[in-house]
Amino acid sequence: MREFTWSATEKKAARAAFDLALARELKAARQEAEAILHGSSDDRALWRLHDYLSDKRREIDQKYDYRYSVLMLVFPRLVSEGWIKVDELAGIGAEKVDVINKLMSLR
Amino acid sequence: MREFTWSATEKKAARAAFDLALARELKAARQEAEAILHGSSDDRALWRLHDYLSDKRREIDQKYDYRYSVLMLVFPRLVSEGWIKVDELAGIGAEKVDVINKLMSLR
Numbered sequence: 366m367r368e369f370t371w372s373a374t375e376k377k378a379a380r381a382a383f384d385l386a387l388a389r390e391l392k393a394a395r396q397e398a399e400a401i402l403h404g405s406s407d408d409r410a411l412w413r414l415h416d417y418l419s420d421k422r423r424e425i426d427q428k429y430d431y432r433y434s435v436l437m438l439v440f441p442r443l444v445s446e447g448w449i450k451v452d453e454l455a456g457i458g459a460e461k462v463d464v465i466n467k468l469m470s471l472r
Numbered sequence: 473m474r475e476f477t478w479s480a481t482e483k484k485a486a487r488a489a490f491d492l493a494l495a496r497e498l499k500a501a502r503q504e505a506e507a508i509l510h511g512s513s514d515d516r517a518l519w520r521l522h523d524y525l526s527d528k529r530r531e532i533d534q535k536y537d538y539r540y541s542v543l544m545l546v547f548p549r550l551v552s553e554g555w556i557k558v559d560e561l562a563g564i565g566a567e568k569v570d571v572i573n574k575l576m577s578l579r
Contacts, residue, residue: 387515388515391515391518394518395509395517395518398509398518398521402505402506402509408494408495410502411498411502411529414505414521414525415522415525418519418522421518422518422519
């Protein structure tokens with residue numbers, strides 16, 4: 366993939382957007398965990414919760430990769446999954462936002 | 473270890489006691505899971521919960537081994553950990569209960 370440059374200000378905006386998306390996904394995961402735990406009183410609910418958390422942890426560890434070399438792959442995924450809006454990425458630079466918008470329009 | 477014989481009635485009592493201990497331990501694990509989830513709002517609570525469930529699942533899978541060849545190792549452990557009382561094991565046979573009582577007195 367093409368290389369993008371990141372000014373100090375853009376890096377700061379990128380970090381904030383990244384953290385915001387992660388916080389939202391963790392909040393949703395917590396709500397799902399509570400739903401699994403409280404949605405059923407059978408004994409297996411605990412292990413269903415464990416399976417859910419195992420999958421979610423692996424997914425989040427893999428997805429939230431904050432390296433500038435891959436961030437322009439990470440952000441489109443976070444947008445497409447609904448964890449961040451393109452508007453909230455304005456600070457990362459107009460050129461990069463354009464690329465993300467183009468990627469989104471191709472879906 | 474010495475071999476024990478199990479009559480049909482004793483097997484039934486053993487199964488009921490085993491299941492009772494497991495149900496109690498799962499109930500306690502569920503309460504602990506809820507405490508972890510609700511005790512903290514920080515992002516890492518979800519992964520602490522995952523770690524707790526990973527350990528507990530491994531422990532329970534290993535501990536609750538219902539084979540008659542090992543049950544007289546399993547029951548003393550369940551008694552010592554408080555998941556079942558010796559009184560509740562009465563149905564497995566006086567000789568076996570004596571052995572468990574002797575093991576408990578040695579602790």
